[in-house]
Amino acid sequence: MIVDGHNDLVLHRWRGEPAVDVRLEDAAAADFAGGFFALYIPSPSVPDPTTIEYTVPLPAPIPFEQAAPIAEELFAALCALPVERATSVDDFQDGRVAAIVHMEGAEAIAPDLSNLESWYERGLRSIGPVWSRPNHFAEGVPFRFPGSSDVGSGLTAAGSALVQACNSLGILVDLSHLNWAGFWDVARLSTAPLVATHSNAHALCAASRNLTDLQLDAIRDSGGVVGVNFAVTFLREDGLLDRSTGIGEIVRHVDYYVERMGVDHVAFGSDFDGAAMPDELGGIAGFPKLVDALRAAGHDDDAVEKITHGNWLRVLADTWRS
Numbered sequence: 001m002i003v004d005g006h007n008d009l010v011l012h013r014w015r016g017e018p019a020v021d022v023r024l025e026d027a028a029a030a031d032f033a034g035g036f037f038a039l040y041i042p043s044p045s046v047p048d049p050t051t052i053e054y055t056v057p058l059p060a061p062i063p064f065e066q067a068a069p070i071a072e073e074l075f076a077a078l079c080a081l082p083v084e085r086a087t088s089v090d091d092f093q094d095g096r097v098a099a100i101v102h103m104e105g106a107e108a109i110a111p112d113l114s115n116l117e118s119w120y121e122r123g124l125r126s127i128g129p130v131w132s133r134p135n136h137f138a139e140g141v142p143f144r145f146p147g148s149s150d151v152g153s154g155l156t157a158a159g160s161a162l163v164q165a166c167n168s169l170g171i172l173v174d175l176s177h178l179n180w181a182g183f184w185d186v187a188r189l190s191t192a193p194l195v196a197t198h199s200n201a202h203a204l205c206a207a208s209r210n211l212t213d214l215q216l217d218a219i220r221d222s223g224g225v226v227g228v229n230f231a232v233t234f235l236r237e238d239g240l241l242d243r244s245t246g247i248g249e250i251v252r253h254v255d256y257y258v259e260r261m262g263v264d265h266v267a268f269g270s271d272f273d274g275a276a277m278p279d280e281l282g283g284i285a286g287f288p289k290l291v292d293a294l295r296a297a298g299h300d301d302d303a304v305e306k307i308t309h310g311n312w313l314r315v316l317a318d319t320w321r322s
């Protein structure tokens with residue numbers, strides 16, 4: 001069974017486009033049981049994320065009044081998919097696809113959090129306070145290569161309140177896209193395991209979006225998990241947007257994480273349909289090939305079970321228990 005930390009299928013459906021990577025008709029053969037499905041409000045000024053290379057300026061904030069109706073449309077697009085909405089780890093089962101409703105950037109949450117509970121009631125179970133842009137709650141990491149996430153300030157007062165409210169409701173707080181100061185603010189404040197749904201190792205690829213060893217250690221010490229991102233620009237040592245990148249680059253980041261954090265803290269966070277992927281993978285249909293590559297690299301049955309779904313299910317169970 002595969003449980004994955006991030007995809008942007010909903011954005012494609014909202015735009016009326018077919019899926020490129022998350023072709024649900026491939027799910028059964030690929031053993032794909034779902035994972036985090038992002039509600040992401042696109043910044044108008046940002047180029048197509050599948051063509052992002054090197055440095056992209058930080059986009060302008062999107063006000064709540066503008067974001068809220070778009071989030072409703074994105075949510076409707078998710079609800080129209082042939083998937084279950086996951087609110088319990090028991091929702092992940094062989095033979096069907098379960099979607100964790102995830103906000104990538106909390107622009108659609110009112111600054112006073114007045115609509116957070118109604119979103120929870122409708123199935124929201126994961127929030128990244130920011131995408132790579134500032135909002136009421138925090139500041140995101142601008143895309144840079146090579147680069148550091150140590151740009152800008154941390155959580156605002158509203159951001160701290162959001163983290164605490166998520167903790168008490170049992171909503172996962174995602175660290176991917178948060179800048180350095182925001183990461184450590186969440187690490188200090190949150191009572192849940194720390195999670196980065198789709199981020200790679202900065203030691204192997206010096207993209208600003210990737211995590212340093214210190215951050216990985218904090219996630220490990222909290223009992224959390226990191227999803228390895230399959231985007232070629234976050235995998236490769238040279239940061240180049242080259243879709244001929246092999247899946248061995250994914251294995252390289254998995255291996256590094258296992259060595260640094262231990263096998264209990266490593267998972268997948270593909271970024272399918274949200275970034276440029278290795279052609280060799282061919283979307284979710286490539287998961288079995290990737291699992292074979294992990295086995296060939298020496299990961300035994302126990303490790304494969306944890307990396308493919310066990311770690312996600314453990315952390316979700318710990319986080320959603322409120």
Ligand code: ZN
Pocket residue numbers: 104176177198274
């Ligand atoms: Zn993302």
